[in-house]
Amino acid sequence: xxxxKHKHLLGIKTLTASEIRTILQTAESxxxxxxxxxxxxxxxxxxxxxxxFFEPSTRTRSSFELAAKRLSADxxxxxxxxxxxxKGESLKDTVLNLEAMSPDALIVRxxxxxxxxxxxxxxxxxxxxxxxxxxxxxxxxxxxxxxxQQKKKKIEGLKVVIVGxxxxxxxxxxxxxxxPKLGAKIVLVGPPPxxxxxxxxxxxxxxxxxxxxIEGADVVMMLRIQLERQQKNYFPxxxxxxxxxxxxxxxxKKTKKKAIIxxxxxxxxxxxxxxxxAESAESVILxxxxxxxxxxxxVLYLLLGGKEREITD
Amino acid sequence: MxxxxxxxxxxxxxxxxxxxxxxxxxxxxxxxxRARINADNVKIIDASRLVVAPGFIDMHVHLRDPGREDxxxxxxxxxxxxxxxxxSILCMPNTEPVNDNRGVTEYIxxxxxxxxxxxxxxxxxxxxxxxxxxxxxxxxLVDAGDVAFSDDGQPVQDSEVMRRxxxxxxxxxxLIIDHCEDKNLSEGGVMHEGxxxxxxxxxxxxxxxxxxxxxxxxxxxxxADAHLHIAHLSxxxxxxxxxxxxxxxxxxxxxxxPHHLLLNDSHLETYDTNLKMNPPLRSKEDVQALREAIKxxxxxxxxxDHAPHTPDEKDVEFEKAPFGINGLETAVSLILDRLVxxxxxxxxxxxxxxxxxxxxxxxxxxxxKISPGADADLTILxxxxxxxxxxxxxxxxxxxxxxxxxxxxxxxxxxxxGGKIVYST
Numbered sequence: 154x155x156x157x158k159h160k161h162l163l164g165i166k167t168l169t170a171s172e173i174r175t176i177l178q179t180a181e182s183x184x185x186x187x188x189x190x191x192x193x194x195x196x197x198x199x200x201x202x203x204x205x206f207f208e209p210s211t212r213t214r215s216s217f218e219l220a221a222k223r224l225s226a227d228x229x230x231x232x233x234x235x236x237x238x239x240k241g242e243s244l245k246d247t248v249l250n251l252e253a254m255s256p257d258a259l260i261v262r263x264x265x266x267x268x269x270x271x272x273x274x275x276x277x278x279x280x281x282x283x284x285x286x287x288x289x290x291x292x293x294x295x296x297x298x299x300x301x302q303q304k305k306k307k308i309e310g311l312k313v314v315i316v317g318x319x320x321x322x323x324x325x326x327x328x329x330x331x332x333p334k335l336g337a338k339i340v341l342v343g344p345p346p347x348x349x350x351x352x353x354x355x356x357x358x359x360x361x362x363x364x365x366x367i368e369g370a371d372v373v374m375m376l377r378i379q380l381e382r383q384q385k386n387y388f389p390x391x392x393x394x395x396x397x398x399x400x401x402x403x404x405x406k407k408t409k410k411k412a413i414i415x416x417x418x419x420x421x422x423x424x425x426x427x428x429x430x431a432e433s434a435e436s437v438i439l440x441x442x443x444x445x446x447x448x449x450x451x452v453l454y455l456l457l458g459g460k461e462r463e464i465t466d
Numbered sequence: 467m468x469x470x471x472x473x474x475x476x477x478x479x480x481x482x483x484x485x486x487x488x489x490x491x492x493x494x495x496x497x498x499x500r501a502r503i504n505a506d507n508v509k510i511i512d513a514s515r516l517v518v519a520p521g522f523i524d525m526h527v528h529l530r531d532p533g534r535e536d537x538x539x540x541x542x543x544x545x546x547x548x549x550x551x552x553x554s555i556l557c558m559p560n561t562e563p564v565n566d567n568r569g570v571t572e573y574i575x576x577x578x579x580x581x582x583x584x585x586x587x588x589x590x591x592x593x594x595x596x597x598x599x600x601x602x603x604x605x606x607l608v609d610a611g612d613v614a615f616s617d618d619g620q621p622v623q624d625s626e627v628m629r630r631x632x633x634x635x636x637x638x639x640x641l642i643i644d645h646c647e648d649k650n651l652s653e654g655g656v657m658h659e660g661x662x663x664x665x666x667x668x669x670x671x672x673x674x675x676x677x678x679x680x681x682x683x684x685x686x687x688x689x690a691d692a693h694l695h696i697a698h699l700s701x702x703x704x705x706x707x708x709x710x711x712x713x714x715x716x717x718x719x720x721x722x723x724p725h726h727l728l729l730n731d732s733h734l735e736t737y738d739t740n741l742k743m744n745p746p747l748r749s750k751e752d753v754q755a756l757r758e759a760i761k762x763x764x765x766x767x768x769x770x771d772h773a774p775h776t777p778d779e780k781d782v783e784f785e786k787a788p789f790g791i792n793g794l795e796t797a798v799s800l801i802l803d804r805l806v807x808x809x810x811x812x813x814x815x816x817x818x819x820x821x822x823x824x825x826x827x828x829x830x831x832x833x834x835k836i837s838p839g840a841d842a843d844l845t846i847l848x849x850x851x852x853x854x855x856x857x858x859x860x861x862x863x864x865x866x867x868x869x870x871x872x873x874x875x876x877x878x879x880x881x882x883x884g885g886k887i888v889y890s891t
Binding site: 351 | 660661664665666667668669736737778781782783784785786
């Protein structure tokens with residue numbers, strides 16, 4: 154297994170294709186642990202990890218927590234609501250106080266872009282970005298790539314259509330940085346205010362017309378449309394959005410055979426995705442969640458320097 | 467005490483002088499300029515190998531006094547100005563309380579008299595409490611000593627209010643300065659909108675928020691036949707509008723800051739809050755257009771927009787950090803090294819933009835020139851001195867400057883205000 158030389162995982166942007174493959178291969182070897190009767194290996198025994206979530210999260214926080222626990226690391230959850238942050242403590246002071254307790258890694262989720270980067274400038278511990286504002290969500294893109302690879306056997310040459318609020322989506326950005334590195338072609342779809350032309354410069358195509366874009370797609374990745382965007386006139390109404398950009402059976406028929414449906418969650422059912430599509434045979438949404446644990450185990454393992462032989466212990 | 471500055475290369479764009487001359491100063495005024503002056507009872511300053519220029523004037527400074535003396539005071543701001551080569555500075559009205567009445571103006575002027583080492587000219591707000599609704603008592607404020615009017619960071623959004631301010635300003639022959647920003651278009655933005663804001667996931671401030679306001683202001687200025695000064699011009703589209711307006715002889719002048727001339731939005735990769743200011747660092751194309759604009763004279767003035775903030779305020783999440791950078795102590799060296807030494811503009815042009823033109827725009831009759839009878843405000847430059855920017859050596863109370871560690875050639879060697887040496891290396 155090739156070495157993973159980064160101290161932090163701040164984003165996908167700075168990773169090479171070979172580093173991404175290393176993470177995905179490592180995740181492969183962790184996948185089986187979650188199916189065991191005793192879902193635990195001693196790989197990170199004695200390591201302490203802090204889940205530092207300044208923004209609500211169900212999936213990502215639990216996924217990291219279970220990933221850490223299945224590697225026998227001790228994990229503490231920091232909850233913003235009950236923290237000193239609400240008493241006016243600065244982010245930096247909060248982090249410095251937690252760091253004084255000698256954690257081996259900090260997993261950071263924050264509503265502001267660049268916060269994991271900011272923390273890495275004054276913190277000794279490895280920082281794992283669990284989503285920063287509209288910037289990046291690297292482990293989500295990694296688990297998406299892992300799931301695509303698992304379902305489609307390869308990523309190279311696939312047409313991936315990402316639909317929705319591209320402008321504000323960290324999931325979209327991390328996937329835009331990741332999937333083309335592994336040879337996929339990305340088409341972004343959404344209403345013009347949520348899909349600026351400049352995104353073309355990221356080496357992807359953009360299309361405002363979902364009907365046209367979805368033709369021949371191998372993967373359709375739907376993003377949650379945040380209802381508060383409507384008040385800012387990014388689109389006129391949920392009704393109009395649904396008419397133009399919801400994934401319906403009719404639209405899905407235009408995809409390539411055996412195309413898959415993905416969604417990072419949480420879903421606004423009945424808005425971007427109908428219940429029957431979300432629960433259809435083509436949907437791999439719950440598989441994404443399941444794979445998330447293995448991918449996050451791989452990331453923790455590679456950053457915290459577990460020893461390879463211990464994976465099979 | 468009389469001062470005799472000997473053998474300096476005197477550059478005075480107002481008179482077209484560029485020659486090795488001596489300057490005799492008496493009672494705060496320049497009394498003689500000639501090739502070889504001999505005088506008794508004088509303190510002699512040897513200015514060989516140095517450039518003697520009319521005192522630099524910074525039209526855009528935030529002194530934070532009264533109200534936020536933890537960031538800067540009239541005293542520390544003036545010391546920073548003197549070190550930066552400025553003999554006069556204009557302070558923006560967004561203090562706490564806002565400089566929207568005679569009381570605050572008189573406080574600034576009287577405190578400056580006691581504590582400042584440079585000339586301080588207050589700018590009052592256009593509207594009461596910078597709310598953009600009701601005009602301040604402009605005549606009373608001019609009488610109290612305010613030299614211009616601006617709502618700076620909280621620019622007047624209501625076009626009717628701006629129209630009346632421009633019209634009324636003619637009564638006093640005073641200057642309206644506008645920070646051109648449509649707040650609806652820029653709301654929530656923290657950096658220039660474009661490729662890099664999408665890359666970094668930060669909310670953008672579109673060029674259009676500046677352009678639409680510049681367009682509005684130019685139309686209103688033309689109709690009112692008033693004089694408008696546009697603060698920190700930063701985008702190509704707005705530059706084009708000013709260029710057209712000047713061709714039409716609309717009375718408009720404009721300024722550019724060193725940071726908008728030297729840095730662009732790609733530098734925000736580090737999420738360094740010292741690169742967060744408003745207007746934000748723009749695209750490479752905008753920076754290029756701004757450099758062309760200073761060459762062509764579309765932009766008249768270089769001003770710093772010195773905006774001190776405490777380390778605690780800046781040591782936070784990028785989105786949370788206040789806008790603004792500390793600029794008084796780095797501006798001159800930055801322009802000398804990056805623009806003059808690299809032949810983007812001539813030294814004479816630089817002096818014109820930072821002394822002659824501000825004095826003319828503000829009608830400061832005895833400043834911005836080196837001639838008998840003028841105020842003895844002089845900036846002496848050493849074009850050969852190499853410096854490394856060190857924020858820990860700032861005279862300013864704050865440290866929020868992104869140029870820390872930059873090696874620059876050319877720096878102020880001495881600052882003389884009213885015949886008094888207020889700074890020397």
